[in-house]
Amino acid sequence: MPERDRHVPTDPLAVSARLRSLPSRLLGRAAMHADRISNTHLAAAGATRWQYATLVTLRDAGPASQATLSERTGIHRSDMVAVLGGLAEAGQVERAPDPDDRRRNIVTLTPAGRSRLRALDHLVDQTQQELLAPLTPAERAELRRLLQQIDDHHSTR
Amino acid sequence: MPERDRHVPTDPLAVSARLRSLPSRLLGRAAMHADRISNTHLAAAGATRWQYATLVTLRDAGPASQATLSERTGIHRSDMVAVLGGLAEAGQVERAPDPDDRRRNIVTLTPAGRSRLRALDHLVDQTQQELLAPLTPAERAELRRLLQQIDDHHSTR
DNA sequence: CCCTAACGTTTGTGACACTAACGCTAGGTC
DNA sequence: GACCTAGCGTTAGTGTCACAAACGTTAGGG
Numbered sequence: 001m002p003e004r005d006r007h008v009p010t011d012p013l014a015v016s017a018r019l020r021s022l023p024s025r026l027l028g029r030a031a032m033h034a035d036r037i038s039n040t041h042l043a044a045a046g047a048t049r050w051q052y053a054t055l056v057t058l059r060d061a062g063p064a065s066q067a068t069l070s071e072r073t074g075i076h077r078s079d080m081v082a083v084l085g086g087l088a089e090a091g092q093v094e095r096a097p098d099p100d101d102r103r104r105n106i107v108t109l110t111p112a113g114r115s116r117l118r119a120l121d122h123l124v125d126q127t128q129q130e131l132l133a134p135l136t137p138a139e140r141a142e143l144r145r146l147l148q149q150i151d152d153h154h155s156t157r
Numbered sequence: 158m159p160e161r162d163r164h165v166p167t168d169p170l171a172v173s174a175r176l177r178s179l180p181s182r183l184l185g186r187a188a189m190h191a192d193r194i195s196n197t198h199l200a201a202a203g204a205t206r207w208q209y210a211t212l213v214t215l216r217d218a219g220p221a222s223q224a225t226l227s228e229r230t231g232i233h234r235s236d237m238v239a240v241l242g243g244l245a246e247a248g249q250v251e252r253a254p255d256p257d258d259r260r261r262n263i264v265t266l267t268p269a270g271r272s273r274l275r276a277l278d279h280l281v282d283q284t285q286q287e288l289l290a291p292l293t294p295a296e297r298a299e300l301r302r303l304l305q306q307i308d309d310h311h312s313t314r
Numbered sequence: 315c316c317c318t319a320a321c322g323t324t325t326g327t328g329a330c331a332c333t334a335a336c337g338c339t340a341g342g343t344c
Numbered sequence: 345g346a347c348c349t350a351g352c353g354t355t356a357g358t359g360t361c362a363c364a365a366a367c368g369t370t371a372g373g374g
Contacts, residue, residue: 015229016217018278019210023285023297024191026304029231031188032362033311034181039329048329053176060173067352072172074186076332081354103339103352121175128180134310139303140180146292146300147183153291154190189331196360207361224321233363238323260321260370 038127045123050075050083052124055092055117058109065104092116195284202280207232207240209281212249212274215266222261249273 019025035049042048053073058064061072066084070077084107087093092113098104109117132140176182195206210230215221218229223241227234241264244250249270255261266274289297 013228014218016213018217019213019230020305021301022281023301023304024195024281024288025210026301026308027184027188027191028361029308029312030304031184033307034184035329036362037311038181050330053182056173056176060175061171065352071170073176074331076330077352078332078354078356079330101340101352105353124179124181131181131307131311134306135303139306142299143303144178144180144183146296146303147180147187148177149291149296150190150288151183151186154194154288155186185330192360193331205360222321231362233361234321235323235325235363235365236361258321258371262322 034127034131037131038124041123041127042120045120047120048083048086050079051087052117052120054080054083054087055109055113055120058093058107059114059117063106063108065098065106067104069107087113090116191284191288194288195281198280198284199277202277204277205240205243207236208244209274209277211237211240211244212266212270212277215250215264216271216274220263220265222255222263224261226264244270247273 038049042052050073053075054069057069057072064072066080067077069075069084070080073080075083084093084095084105088095090112092110094108094110095105096108098106132143135143192206199205199209207230210232211226214226214229221229223237224234226232226241227237230237232240241250241252241262245252247269249267251265251267252262253265255263289300292300
């Protein structure tokens with residue numbers, strides 16, 4: 001006796017083609033994977049993405065006030081407080097009042113922070129490899145280029 | 158008298174090149190822009206991204222239980238409750254117990270939901286245009302392809 | 315009759331981006 | 345001098361998103 005199609009089994013994998021091709025949705029999902037991967041790896045080393053971004057910025061652009069660090073990293077200044085708190089507590093960063101403007105803190109990378117950063121650099125590179133595993137080198141470069149165009153376009157305005 | 162360079166003005170725009178080129182960071186920033194744009198437009202129409210995804214999935218893959226809808230949309234089943242609650246309250250969806258399995262609710266798109274969805278389709282298309290404005294049609298297709306590869310690779314495992 | 319498992323639901327968690335407000339300090343202008 | 349405006353670091357709170365844990369209900373197999 002042939003199966004009566006009660007419920008019309010409705011394959012759960014039948015995702016809408018429109019939904020699957022929406023760029024905003026694809027971006028969200030890819031970013032979700034990226035977040036999960038990099039958070040996992042960084043957490044295993046006892047660090048966070050914000051801490052890494054702050055350390056890199058201090059190394060590449062030099063000591064700066066918290067407000068300047070906020071602009072450079074894109075981390076909100078009210079979140080920067082805790083980030084620097086953690087880094088200072090770990091001795092990777094020094095927060096000293098600016099003698100020329102006592103509203104400011106001048107944040108400096110310590111030797112400990114610098115060596116810590118080298119380890120994290122290595123780790124972050126691995127996460128990028130894992131994230132971009134299915135892409136060829138040329139495709140990775142193209143993806144970077146396209147994403148940078150989108151970010152620039154919506155950031156500068 | 159020439160300006161003495163106290164503070165070493167430290168251009169706030171001096172973002173680290175390494176940080177700016179990190180794919181995971183670029184993905185996060187692009188997704189942030191995408192979220193902001195689509196949330197703004199959908200909120201103006203009194204809808205959310207989750208509601209839209211659910212409506213589209215119901216239209217394209219047919220009536221289904223909440224659990225099946227969760228798998229198809231990627232929305233967690235504990236969040237799906239409120240989404241369907243909102244849609245049902247607005248009369249865009251009907252939630253009826255499955256006579257063949259009383260654990261399940263069969264969710265169906267109503268005519269009101271269908272016409273509402275047509276309006277949202279239009280609106281969502283506009284957000285994609287706005288998001289991808291700086292890219293050529295060929296670049297948009299390439300971006301979709303690359304993002305889909307990343308998503309597929311990290312979803313199927 | 316158990317046992318296992320799936321379903322819908324409620325409650326809570328954590329990361330992220332952001333707003334609002336506060337005390338303090340700097341740098342004018344009257 | 346007194347006054348005002350604005351930037352700084354800080355705290356507390358908001359909203360979205362993805363998810364975990366647990367509970368009562370129902371199905372179905374040994």
